[in-house]
Amino acid sequence: MLDDRKLAVLRAVVEDYVSTNEPVGSKALAERHNLGVSPATVRNDMAVLEEQGYITQPHTSAGRVPTDKGYRLFVDRLSQIKPLSGAERRAIETFLAGAVDLDDVVTRTVRLLAQLTRQVAVVQYPSLTRSTVRHVELVPIAERRIMLVLITNTGRVEQRVVDLPEAAGDDRIAHLRAVLNANLDGCGLSRVPDTVAALPERLAEEDRPLAATILSVLLETLVERHEEKIVFAGAANLAGDFTVGLREVLEALEEQVVLMRLLGEASDPAALTVRIGRENPYSGLHGTSIVAAGYGSGDNELARLGVLGPTRMDYPVTMGAVRAVARYVGQILAGS
Amino acid sequence: MLDDRKLAVLRAVVEDYVSTNEPVGSKALAERHNLGVSPATVRNDMAVLEEQGYITQPHTSAGRVPTDKGYRLFVDRLSQIKPLSGAERRAIETFLAGAVDLDDVVTRTVRLLAQLTRQVAVVQYPSLTRSTVRHVELVPIAERRIMLVLITNTGRVEQRVVDLPEAAGDDRIAHLRAVLNANLDGCGLSRVPDTVAALPERLAEEDRPLAATILSVLLETLVERHEEKIVFAGAANLAGDFTVGLREVLEALEEQVVLMRLLGEASDPAALTVRIGRENPYSGLHGTSIVAAGYGSGDNELARLGVLGPTRMDYPVTMGAVRAVARYVGQILAGS
DNA sequence: CTTGGCACTCGGGAACACAGAGTGCCAGCC
């Protein structure tokens, strides 16, 4: 259907259009990429490519522009992910290594990615779902009020104030804390509800109302944060492209739910997900593409990150940056 | 210099320009605001106002537009802060009351403010500087590694992983924790360094190296977070106004330092700060105005919040919204 | 001091022409 030269033409169209942001014509194309054929031949190929839906012309007698389908073919078969330069790698490494806590890791990552790709970066906080309990802390702060702090193995910390049904001395709190930790330490968060349900039995009769209150707050914490937090940076990079539709894009970026669906779920944790133009679930983002990857410490994927930019982005470079950053973040998280 | 009628004309110019976004002419102005004089008279007044620098015309034979100086006079002397409607108040109250922790309070606040004013909202996290230590927690997570958690009376939680110089059993950690809390509980954060300096003396000789490591991390935490975190929301609201210069504005919003200076420092904690156009410290924001206020629980100001919008914003309404939100957030923080 | 009248200015939109880039197609050539 499409012989090698036609594919080469498509590749050339994509590359030229990405770098110039102007419809590319047969003549310029034949010159710049030494295809070894004349503009007329290129025109014939382009006609075929257009007929098949890979490229299109904004109006008669303008050059051609890739369609979503064209970019898709380019990404799938015509391009190779471009690795970062050594200097860039070292920069990433040192920049991320300076992070002091989880918040800081995420903030630095999202800024780094935005700067590196000159696009909008999106990073999801490491998921609670797959992490395990490292420690539960109960801190008395008033006679009938304590603070519940939950620390996970990914460095995430969740805290809630709990109003107690009765006054509780430090010793009772300490006892509860010990029981909680003995049973929950190392427990996967998804298994916490089951484990918690069995707990009251192991407590003295008089401690149960107290425990029930605390445990219900603990469960709440897990449920509420099940939908994960997502941050973005680099919105300023949108200003260049997108003279229209910018509002929609910015709105989408502030909708956690939309961002969530955007980053998607990994089929293969090591693979990059690329969503091009109308492949996106959200209509306001039909002019944008998303390159996303999962990241995690070790094998299990904790969360996802990616960048969002105009459909006419430099996919090889962007994909290289996303992949590299995802790897480094994973390393950092595993090491801390 | 400026009699009452001229001031009335200025007010009318500001109000009309804000609502229509088009230069306002003498005729339309004389009609819509029943000033009781003819367009010709208004023209004379306008000429004077222009000479004094309160208004200007984009080009000869267009209507007049307020200058920064004009808006300044309007805000200072010609307008009254417009209180929110009862419905709006109730909406704020219920929306903020649903917050579960400090992060949530701040997130909700910034979104609320953005939605309410249809502009960009900016909220600073409650300052560590003025808060006090509620609790310090040391959580063993490995043989030679603990997690240090600092909880303040404003609900803020900071945590750091500490690598220990030597293995330390649970009992030693517990002892240290007890000493720390005994000495730091209720201590203002600004006084922590002094208090900490005196601590080693109260410890047994063999515990000092261990303590020194932990204490230095504790101090680091305070220093690093001295520059406070700031979040914003509602960037999409910029898309309507600002066809040019949008990039600069978005860039400024992602610079914590710029935002910091933008919110400014309170002279009078209860007062609203208004920065108009070129009064702003950052050149990219010369086309914008900022309305900011301090908020806090009780009397002491913990941090600041505000909104940023085009110079031609509705100041009375915006100021009302900012003031109201600041008050409610203060209440929420005091109550939790 | 206010007012109506009047000449003047200037921006923005409509109409128009034109150059240039790019295409599609066709006939000839390898």
Next chain:
DNA sequence: GGCTGGCACTCTGTGTTCCCGAGTGCCAAG
């Protein structure tokens, strides 16, 4: 059969001109 040069055609974008209308500044009269 596929490639190529040539050629007529079709657009867009740009520059030009023209004109309308809103709005002004100034002046003389009330």
